[in-house]
Amino acid sequence: MVNLPPPPILKHRPPRACYIHVPFCSHRCGYCDFTLIARRPDLVDDYLTALEIEISSLGSPQEVDTLFLGGGTPTFLTADQLRRLFDILLKWFRLAPGYEWSIEANPTGLTDDKLEVLEASGVNRVSLGVQTFDSELLKLLERDHDETIAVDAIHRLLARFSNVSIDLIFGIPGQSLPHWLGTIDKATQLGVQHISTYGLTFEAGTTFWSRLSKGQLQQIPDSLEREMYEAVMDRLPTSGYSQYEISNFARPGFESRHNQVYWKADSFFGFGPGAAAFVNGIRRTNHRSVTTWIKRTLTGQNAAGESEQLDREGSAREAVMVGFRQSQGISLSRFKDRYGIDLPTLAGPEFDKLVADGLLEVSDGHVRLTREGRCVANRVIVEFMG
């Protein structure tokens, strides 16, 4: 009998990234199921007080490489509230040299006084929710901006920040392939550094979901949605944007460093309602109700909705799930070193079949989704989930 050495202890590096969830919006868009509360500016001050209480659980200031403020719409806050938020963050987080500090924003209400606060505080990346430049489709999505407001916001952001990203949605009912290509071209002509593209999803509980069930909205055919995804994979690289992740494209050097922390399954702090955190191998997700999170935090109660300690195998499977999103794929040797498991064994005999079917490729010591595999990523990833 061979005595095998025990697998190495799985070590999680301390977080060098932090996510802050800012759960406010002027209204809820028809397709959105994010953690947020609409039309409640009266709650912002209590939220900020609760946020500071939650962050102070760190005990001492932490140095981070990346800070990401997502929502919701962080720029729903007034300039004064943004100042207060940034004071809290800068008290608890030291930004390492070369840091990336991102904030999500929406075109409506992105006033110059807010941009000044962002710039003066050290924000150096803004991710703008544009979705489409077509005012009719924007109305259908129940967004509160139109093409003019979106383009103006992009121009004003580019005048202040050297790293501007926009989100675009494809697969909107009524959107055609030429129309989608026009959207992509307009984005590249405007000169943003980073573009994220997402297929529209109909999530249970949204007004889009009920409109779909009542036949008031029609989903575009799967074949057209796939053509749109393939079109963006073809089109953006011709304008200098490389696809570095399933949904993300960047000019060289403008890949989101914060999101790469998630895709590499590294540790990160997370604060605010609905925020996830991954610290010491424990995944914690805060309560999704904004009012409950505020109330619990202000009264000293636990505001975490759920938490889970991932074992070695669970960590390995999760690393595959997020790691395959990256165009570079997953390093086989680093995976083995970190989890003590050969990546292919997680899928068993299916691994060879996925390679033979042209959905996965193995080269340069990495395993990654092929172009075909990216189109059916969930189908591939599920084979590694056990």
Ligand code: SF4
């Ligand atoms: S602006 Fe964004 S976060 Fe807010 S409701 Fe609309 S989609 Fe959701």
